[in-house]
Amino acid sequence: MGEEEESVGKFLKWATKLGITDAPLDTLDSEIQTVSSCLGKSLFVSEFPDAGGRGLGATRDLRKHELILRVPKSALMTSESLMLKDQKLSLSIKRYPHLSSTQILSVCLLAEMSKAKGSWWYPYLKQLPRQYETLSTFSHFEIQALQVDDATWAAERAVSKAEMEWNEAIPLMRELELRPQLLTFKSWLWSSATVSSRTLHIPWDSAGCFCPVGDLFNYAAPGMESYSSEEIASWTQTSTLDSSSLEKSASDEELEVEHIDGDSLRLTDAGYEEQVEAYCFYARRRYRKGEQVLLGYGTYTNLELLEHYGFLLNANPNEKVFIQMEQNINFNSWPKDSIYIQHDGKPSFALLSALCLWVTPPKDRKSVGHLAYSGKQLSAENEVSIMKWLRKKCEALLEKLPSSIETDGLLLTSIEKMQNHTSIQEVKKMISACEVEIGNFFESTNSQTFDEVGKFHLSSKARRSIERWKLAVQWRLRTKLHVALPIDPLVGR
Numbered sequence: 001m002g003e004e005e006e007s008v009g010k011f012l013k014w015a016t017k018l019g020i021t022d023a024p025l026d027t028l029d030s031e032i033q034t035v036s037s038c039l040g041k042s043l044f045v046s047e048f049p050d051a052g053g054r055g056l057g058a059t060r061d062l063r064k065h066e067l068i069l070r071v072p073k074s075a076l077m078t079s080e081s082l083m084l085k086d087q088k089l090s091l092s093i094k095r096y097p098h099l100s101s102t103q104i105l106s107v108c109l110l111a112e113m114s115k116a117k118g119s120w121w122y123p124y125l126k127q128l129p130r131q132y133e134t135l136s137t138f139s140h141f142e143i144q145a146l147q148v149d150d151a152t153w154a155a156e157r158a159v160s161k162a163e164m165e166w167n168e169a170i171p172l173m174r175e176l177e178l179r180p181q182l183l184t185f186k187s188w189l190w191s192s193a194t195v196s197s198r199t200l201h202i203p204w205d206s207a208g209c210f211c212p213v214g215d216l217f218n219y220a221a222p223g224m225e226s227y228s229s230e231e232i233a234s235w236t237q238t239s240t241l242d243s244s245s246l247e248k249s250a251s252d253e254e255l256e257v258e259h260i261d262g263d264s265l266r267l268t269d270a271g272y273e274e275q276v277e278a279y280c281f282y283a284r285r286r287y288r289k290g291e292q293v294l295l296g297y298g299t300y301t302n303l304e305l306l307e308h309y310g311f312l313l314n315a316n317p318n319e320k321v322f323i324q325m326e327q328n329i330n331f332n333s334w335p336k337d338s339i340y341i342q343h344d345g346k347p348s349f350a351l352l353s354a355l356c357l358w359v360t361p362p363k364d365r366k367s368v369g370h371l372a373y374s375g376k377q378l379s380a381e382n383e384v385s386i387m388k389w390l391r392k393k394c395e396a397l398l399e400k401l402p403s404s405i406e407t408d409g410l411l412l413t414s415i416e417k418m419q420n421h422t423s424i425q426e427v428k429k430m431i432s433a434c435e436v437e438i439g440n441f442f443e444s445t446n447s448q449t450f451d452e453v454g455k456f457h458l459s460s461k462a463r464r465s466i467e468r469w470k471l472a473v474q475w476r477l478r479t480k481l482h483v484a485l486p487i488d489p490l491v492g493r
């Protein structure tokens with residue numbers, strides 16, 4: 001058995017003792033806590049290289065909406081549960097009321113790490129990732145590689161926010177006498193990225209909770225676009241399933257409703273349930289045995305996924321490219337974040353509505369306003385003018401960026417070759433194609449080495465940087481492809 005596998009095995013055994021289980025609801029507690037792993041009845045841990053790496057697969061065919069995992073409240077790691085077990089931590093935190101709940105949870109996590117094997121949570125802490133690719137961890141070079149202003153600003157904001165929060169938390173961490181290496185900005189970035197990418201929503205702490213085993217689910221975007229507003233409205237009326245509906249039979253499957261997060265109107269397939277005092281996870285669709293079981297953490301654009309979770313999706317149904325409008329076009333003063341091109345290349349409702357009026361002669365605007373605001377087609381000419389405006393806007397957006405779609409495609413291939421230790425000749429060829437950016441990478445990571453047979457090698461710093469550089473190039477390429485060809489907004493109306 002490999003070291004990794006052994007560590008996961010120990011972790012699952014520990015989790016079993018805490019009452020975490022993927023067994024059906026009618027399984028006796030005594031039965032649950034005597035098995036050697038909390039998984040095996042519905043789920044198993046495995047590597048899924050194409051979607052998130054380590055994740056959870058289905059051990060058998062799973063029905064849609066079936067309860068597949070329960071994590072009792074006592075197994076959730078929260079600021080509250082950590083403070084209950086550590087009086088010094090609890091007393092010190094009370095002296096820093098200005099810290100936010102996420103800062104407090106980040107400090108609590110570092111304090112627990114400081115205890116190493118002495119921590120009650122050690123088996124859980126041991127299997128947490130050691131590094132993250134969230135935007136706050138991006139260097140200046142990696143931020144510049146995003147190219148688009150909105151994205152570079154978001155990344156710069158993420159870095160300075162992390163720095164500010166770290167500075168504010170240092171006095172508390174000193175008071176707690178954390179080990180020196182846990183006081184560094186690097187450790188803070190690790191801790192805050194762990195909070196950002198792994199916590200699940202709970203009603204009693206806005207920082208969320210760490211949910212052992214439950215945080216092994218990888219992400220798939222909730223496909224909200226395929227549901228009608230009537231369906232969504234009807235789902236909101238059942239904000240939490242009652243405990244009697246937790247046990248589900250195949251025959252009542254069609255009657256079941258999707259699990260809803262009442263606060264945000266967002267479809268969720270997991271949530272804390274007061275009635276059973278546990279975090280409960282449901283299969284969002286049917287899964288075949290062996291398939292990876294995914295969770296919808298929420299609806300995010302790729303930039304938001306990158307910011308909070310450190311990855312992005314190739315096809316993201318919630319993707320948006322924001323368009324800056326001249327003040328005089330946006331008649332109804334739509335909020336900036338409602339003016340964008342959707343994942344399918346169509347303009348958002350607000351963008352379309354504003355453009356419908358903009359291309360209408362001023363004297364006719366009043367009479368057709370109600371049509372524009374209800375999303376109706378005004379005329380064929382109006383439609384053609386909108387598309388012309390939109391294409392021009394998108395072309396201008398693309399031209400402004402320092403590299404083309406073709407170059408980015410080439411660069412991505414080059415980055416992959418660099419990760420795979422390509423020969424010196426290959427690297428030279430690549431450098432001539434994307435010379436400046438590759439040169440900047442070498443400079444920023446201070447590395448360009450070749451072994452005795454002329455194979456290319458990267459330092460460990462460069463290896464970490466290349467992952468984030470690749471994410472930045474993937475993000476900008478997806479964005480460029482997205483705006484390259486806006487689709488006629490009125491097709492299908």
Ligand SMILES: C[S@@+](CC[C@H](N)C(=O)[O-])C[C@H]1O[C@@H](n2cnc3c(N)ncnc32)[C@H](O)[C@@H]1O
Nearest residue numbers: 051052053054197198215216217218219309311
């Ligand atoms: C809650 S954890 C999921 C489990 C995680 N893979 C692990 O090994 O612990 C969330 C993290 O998993 C990764 N992840 C989740 N879904 C992904 C996806 N669809 N594609 C790529 N990475 C994903 C990201 O690194 C993200 O920050």
